[in-house]
Amino acid sequence: MHDVDTIDIAILKTLQREGRISNAALAERVGLSASACSRRLDHLEKSGVIKGYHARLAHKALDYRMIAIVNISLSGQFAKTLAEFEAAVKLCPNVLVCYLMSGEYDYTLRIAARDLEDYERIHRDWLSALPHVVKINSSFALREVIDRPNVGLG
Amino acid sequence: MHDVDTIDIAILKTLQREGRISNAALAERVGLSASACSRRLDHLEKSGVIKGYHARLAHKALDYRMIAIVNISLSGQFAKTLAEFEAAVKLCPNVLVCYLMSGEYDYTLRIAARDLEDYERIHRDWLSALPHVVKINSSFALREVIDRPNVGLG
DNA sequence: CCGGAAAATGAAAGGTCCTTGCAATGTCAG
DNA sequence: CTGACATTGCAAGGACCTTTCATTTTCCGG
Structure with a gap:
């Protein structure tokens, strides 16, 4: 058809x-x-091939100037453990991206914050409250070099 | 203004x-x-607040299903070193995101590939050719848990 | 190879939408 | 208060979108 x-x-x-x-x-x-x-x-x-259209905004212009990459290890990989962690992380509005990963850490998060103080709040109120976490490693983006929506596009 | x-x-x-x-x-x-x-x-x-508009397509229409997170350390942080690395990384069409980072690694990249074979090609033809690299660490996303365009929105 | 049904196409039309000019209003510093 | 500048709504002309319709193409069964 x-x-x-x-x-x-x-x-x-x-x-x-x-x-x-x-x-x-x-x-x-x-x-x-x-x-x-x-x-x-x-x-x-x-037919659903196109699921939607979205404007891509500059985080900087919206006063979210700080991007943090957070790697997290859980206490186990049981389905229940993963599901509970994911349900909790989805509630935090500052989490832009979250992947279940192979390798040293179980999850990689990309978090947007207004400033360092805001990040501290997010870490205290959200990240520290995530269940089954045994290790957290935060790094901060000093500068955005590339941000493309799709492969091969400007 | x-x-x-x-x-x-x-x-x-x-x-x-x-x-x-x-x-x-x-x-x-x-x-x-x-x-x-x-x-x-x-x-x-x-003014750059809106960086672009993009259609979101159904997965069956998307060719690139694999996401890799690549952390890279350079041999130094001189401006010339960083500039040369960044100029080179910008040429690789599979790099969706690239941040200059604080912490253990200098850069974090998010790379889209069609499959593992495609990633192997990208690693061979592009990542291995980047200048001043002294350490590369690749992880693969097993599952996308969250992918939001901006803070606090769908 | 043929025939017909279903799908896709281009041209035209009317209705909607977009942008620009313009006058008026709002804002702010001096 | 005054002047300079930004922002607004209205209106108009031009661009755009969608529907209709006749025609062409595509795709199967025979």
Whole structure:
């Protein structure tokens, strides 16, 4: 029914990079008429291939100037242990990213804070309260060198 | 000049969730006329508060399913050393994020790869070729627990 | 290879949306 | 208070979006 063909791929790649491009410009970019492009885009959205559109904001401009990378080890890898930790970490609004990891630590977190004082509060109120934690290692980002939304894009 | 005020915050939060909302709907959402809203949006984009708009695609449409966290130490912290490393790392399209860090390692990278074979290629062709590197430590994300674009939002 | 149904397309149209000019209002420092 | 500048709403013209419709393409069963 809805095969994702070459033109769809071109549409998706364009929208991945320029999510707010006009339908007219998008149509020209992929070599379709505006009406055909509009209908394909409608299909891609309604079929769930495109899950949403989002503005990417500068953390700095929103007064979250500090990024911390926090590595955490738990007391075990039982499913219940992981689930309880993850449920708790999801509640902290300052956690931007959290991955279950291979290697020395079990989880890697990326945390946004306004300043050092704010980070101290987050550490005290949130990180210290996470269950099953046996080791925490925090590092701070001194400067953002690269921040790309997707592979191969500016 | 131009503080990010309450209305700007409302605009940003809306665009965070609905990056392709029309300017007219956005204006009504935040209680402004369309023209005023359009001008504020223009300013937020040009001043760099909004770094871009991006479509979020379904996993079946995404080619890059593997995330690696790579920590790197350099042979020194001279400005020239850092600049040369950063210029080189910026050329690798698979690097999504790169921070200059405090702590044990100098840089933390987040890398997207199609699969393990693809990561091996990236490591061989790009990471091994980065200048001034004295230590590399790779970990792989087993599962994405949280991935938020910004603080306190979906 | 053929025929027909389903899907996709481009052109056109009307309705909506976006941006720019303009006058008025709001803000702030001197 | 005054002047300079930022911000606003309104209006208009131009751009854009979506729907309709006739046509073309695609895809199977026969």
